[in-house]
Amino acid sequence: MHEGTALPGWTEMLVLAPLEWMELVGERLCVATCATVAYGAPSLGTPRPPAGMDYVRAYVLDSADTRELRALVEARIAGLADATGARELAGLTVRFRRLPPEDYASSWEKVWKPFRAGPFAVLRPSDRRALRATDVELRLEPGAVFGTGRHATTRLCLALLATRVARGERVLDAGTGTGLLAVAACKLGAGRALGFDIDPAAAPHALHLATQNGCADRTEWRTGGFEVLDAADAEFDGVLANIYSDILQAHAHELCERLRVGGWFVFSGVPDDHALATRAAFDAAGLRVETERTRGRWHAFAGRKPA
Structure with missing residues (x-):
C-alpha cells in the first residue's frame, strides 16, 4: 500500500x-x-x-x-x-x-511461507527466489478463497501426483477447489485437465491459478457435481480427488468409471477414523490401492484401475 x-x-x-x-x-x-x-x-x-x-x-x-x-x-x-x-x-x-x-x-505475506511437496516448490506469484534445478515451480496466492495450499491432504496429493502423471495425459480433478492439483498435473506435463466443483467460486479461482502458472489453455473448469460430466468425459488417464471421505466413498464407483483401464488415481481428504472404510469402498468399486501415505491424522491413496 x-x-x-x-x-x-x-x-x-x-x-x-x-x-x-x-x-x-x-x-x-x-x-x-x-x-x-x-x-x-x-x-x-x-x-x-x-x-x-x-x-x-x-x-x-x-x-x-x-x-x-x-x-x-x-x-x-x-x-x-x-x-x-x-x-x-x-x-x-x-x-x-x-x-x-x-x-x-x-x-x-507475514504468515504464509513457501513450501515443498514432492518435486513442487509452491511460491507466491511475487516470489523471485532461486529454485533448484529439479524444482517444479507452482505459483499460488495464499489469500485466495480456498486457503493456503498447506493442508496435509494437499501436500500428500502433490507428492503422490508426481509419481503418477505422464506427459500428454488427460486428468480429471473432482472437487477441484483452487484447481491446484489439476494445475500441478499440467505442470508435470499433463496434456489436458478438467476440474469441477459445486462451489461457483471455484471455477474463476481455478482459471486464475492456471493462468498464473501458464497452463490455462490446457485446463477446463465446470461448476457442479458429477452431473456436469457427460459421456465424452471418460477414459481419463488419471483421476484426482481431495475431498471429504464420505464423498469419496459415495462416489467411488463413479470415479472408477471415469478412469481408463490401467489408469491411475490419487485421492485424499481421509482422516484416521475413516481410512479403513474409505479404502474398502475403493476396493469394492474396482480400484486397486498401491500406495497409502499419511501426514498427521490424514491419509492419501494412490493406485490404478486394474484390467
Whole structure:
C-alpha cells in the first residue's frame, strides 16, 4: 500500500470445531464475500482448544460484515448437525470480531511461507527466489478463497501426483477447489485437465491459478457435481480427488468409471477414523490401492484401475 491509502478493515468469524469436521465447518463459513479460511488459533492469546477440537477462522471485509451476512453464517453453522447427523456438531457457535484496519495481503505475506511437496516448490506469484534445478515451480496466492495450499491432504496429493502423471495425459480433478492439483498435473506435463466443483467460486479461482502458472489453455473448469460430466468425459488417464471421505466413498464407483483401464488415481481428504472404510469402498468399486501415505491424522491413496 502507498502512504496515505486507507487500509481496509476485516471481520474474523471464529468457530471452535471437532478436528474431524474442521474442513466442513470452513466450507460453511466461506460465504461469497469471504476472503480466506484458515485453521488453528488466531493468536497466542487465544485459549488452548480442548482435546479433539481446534479453531476454524474465516475473514470478510468490514464493508461486507452486515447483519444479513452474520445471520447467514450462523444459520449455516447451526444447520450442520441436522445436515450431517453428527451430534458433535450441535451447539457450534460463531464468534465475530472486528479487526484493526490493515493491509490484508501484507498480513498473509507475514504468515504464509513457501513450501515443498514432492518435486513442487509452491511460491507466491511475487516470489523471485532461486529454485533448484529439479524444482517444479507452482505459483499460488495464499489469500485466495480456498486457503493456503498447506493442508496435509494437499501436500500428500502433490507428492503422490508426481509419481503418477505422464506427459500428454488427460486428468480429471473432482472437487477441484483452487484447481491446484489439476494445475500441478499440467505442470508435470499433463496434456489436458478438467476440474469441477459445486462451489461457483471455484471455477474463476481455478482459471486464475492456471493462468498464473501458464497452463490455462490446457485446463477446463465446470461448476457442479458429477452431473456436469457427460459421456465424452471418460477414459481419463488419471483421476484426482481431495475431498471429504464420505464423498469419496459415495462416489467411488463413479470415479472408477471415469478412469481408463490401467489408469491411475490419487485421492485424499481421509482422516484416521475413516481410512479403513474409505479404502474398502475403493476396493469394492474396482480400484486397486498401491500406495497409502499419511501426514498427521490424514491419509492419501494412490493406485490404478486394474484390467
